[in-house]
Amino acid sequence: MVTVEVLGGGGEVGRMAILVRGSRNTVLLDYGVNFDEEGRPIFPLHVRPRDLTAVVLSHAHLDHCGALPGLYVSSSPPLYTTPLTAELAELMFRDAVKLSGYYLPYEEEEIRNALRQAKPVNFNEAVELNGDSLMFLNAGHVPGSVMTLMSIDGYRILFTGDFNLASSNLLDGADLYNVPRDIDLVIMEATYAGGTHPPREKLEEEFIKAVKETLEEGGSVLIPSFTIGRTQELLLTLIKHDVTEVPIYVDGLARVANRVISKYPQFLRDPNLYAKAMTYSTEIMGNYFRRNALRDQAVIITPAGMLKGGAAVYYLKRLGGDRRNAVILPSYQAPDSPGYDLLTKGVVRVDNEEIRVNAKVYWFDFSAHSGLEELVNFIRYFSEGTNILIVHSSPRNALRLSEHLEGRNIHVTLTTGEAFEL
Numbered sequence: 001m002v003t004v005e006v007l008g009g010g011g012e013v014g015r016m017a018i019l020v021r022g023s024r025n026t027v028l029l030d031y032g033v034n035f036d037e038e039g040r041p042i043f044p045l046h047v048r049p050r051d052l053t054a055v056v057l058s059h060a061h062l063d064h065c066g067a068l069p070g071l072y073v074s075s076s077p078p079l080y081t082t083p084l085t086a087e088l089a090e091l092m093f094r095d096a097v098k099l100s101g102y103y104l105p106y107e108e109e110e111i112r113n114a115l116r117q118a119k120p121v122n123f124n125e126a127v128e129l130n131g132d133s134l135m136f137l138n139a140g141h142v143p144g145s146v147m148t149l150m151s152i153d154g155y156r157i158l159f160t161g162d163f164n165l166a167s168s169n170l171l172d173g174a175d176l177y178n179v180p181r182d183i184d185l186v187i188m189e190a191t192y193a194g195g196t197h198p199p200r201e202k203l204e205e206e207f208i209k210a211v212k213e214t215l216e217e218g219g220s221v222l223i224p225s226f227t228i229g230r231t232q233e234l235l236l237t238l239i240k241h242d243v244t245e246v247p248i249y250v251d252g253l254a255r256v257a258n259r260v261i262s263k264y265p266q267f268l269r270d271p272n273l274y275a276k277a278m279t280y281s282t283e284i285m286g287n288y289f290r291r292n293a294l295r296d297q298a299v300i301i302t303p304a305g306m307l308k309g310g311a312a313v314y315y316l317k318r319l320g321g322d323r324r325n326a327v328i329l330p331s332y333q334a335p336d337s338p339g340y341d342l343l344t345k346g347v348v349r350v351d352n353e354e355i356r357v358n359a360k361v362y363w364f365d366f367s368a369h370s371g372l373e374e375l376v377n378f379i380r381y382f383s384e385g386t387n388i389l390i391v392h393s394s395p396r397n398a399l400r401l402s403e404h405l406e407g408r409n410i411h412v413t414l415t416t417g418e419a420f421e422l
């Protein structure tokens, strides 16, 4: 018998953690955190690190990796991930310690211990695990992200992590081609089961139009963006559409992520376009360069994606007052985030300071998750006998998805702590 325990991400988006127990192996799939409104981390359920025979990390977002170094205080289970994810996760761990270190059960030493156990695995490379096996397939979500195909006690299980079936400028869509249709269990995310994304081409066109109009009117464009994935995708989109009449600046941790990703062209859809984008864009190395970047018209891409601090706030204070400028939000904005307030009220409160924004404000759905239609097609790809376990979704969205798929073995997790048996 194989048991699957949902230690985090049951009936909720984030703090992903799944424990798969077989007779030979106990495998932990992701170990992430969420953050509450005050920035305090919310952890998955506890697991005894010394029970684990393997830890798998799907990608470097904190809602999948943020609790992971806490497993490496006195144990050292092997950590399977792509070499790119290992390097990006290192950035994210250090950033988390800097921002919320007081609340985290790890410090620099545990981060180093975890990374020392990293076993780098590339796409489509089979790994033997005491008689069981695992293989990574491209997940199309962020650079280095994987879906994990496992065989545990003869049961074939797919864990999608976060995945996107649609291709972007940065990545090919998730590699369903190498997944057998008749597997036993699919553990999948359904973050965006609530709606269908607009066609990519149309979205790009509208984004580029907003940028070009602002530049033609003499304004600058500020794009608050997530460090991993979104920043690079937007940069590539701008370069692809020849937005090169003004400098494009990249600030904050996104600069470092850009450099790390450029070391691993094998995970990118178009390494030449990526190299061109890196050559064209300019890194902001500190305050002197920041002030300089504001002197003339420019496009500035910088964290934090929801305007919760970071260099984005610095720029917003200086660019937000001028109506010729534009602020483009290319990501999901949580209802408690300053970005959400900007969209709905035109005012942002950060560090007890109110920033009134006269610049034009746009929101674009550059999602890195599959939308409703894609999720339905994804589930239909599998045999009718395949069990589908939905995690990393609100119960409402997951139930909505399952309504489209009558006659399928769909199990929606409603809370964290639920278990499933094969």
Ligand SMILES: [Zn+2]
Residues within 6 Å of the ligand: 014, 016, 061, 063, 064, 162, 392
């Ligand atoms: Zn996630």
Ligand SMILES: [Zn+2]
Residues within 6 Å of the ligand: 059, 061, 141, 162
């Ligand atoms: Zn993610």
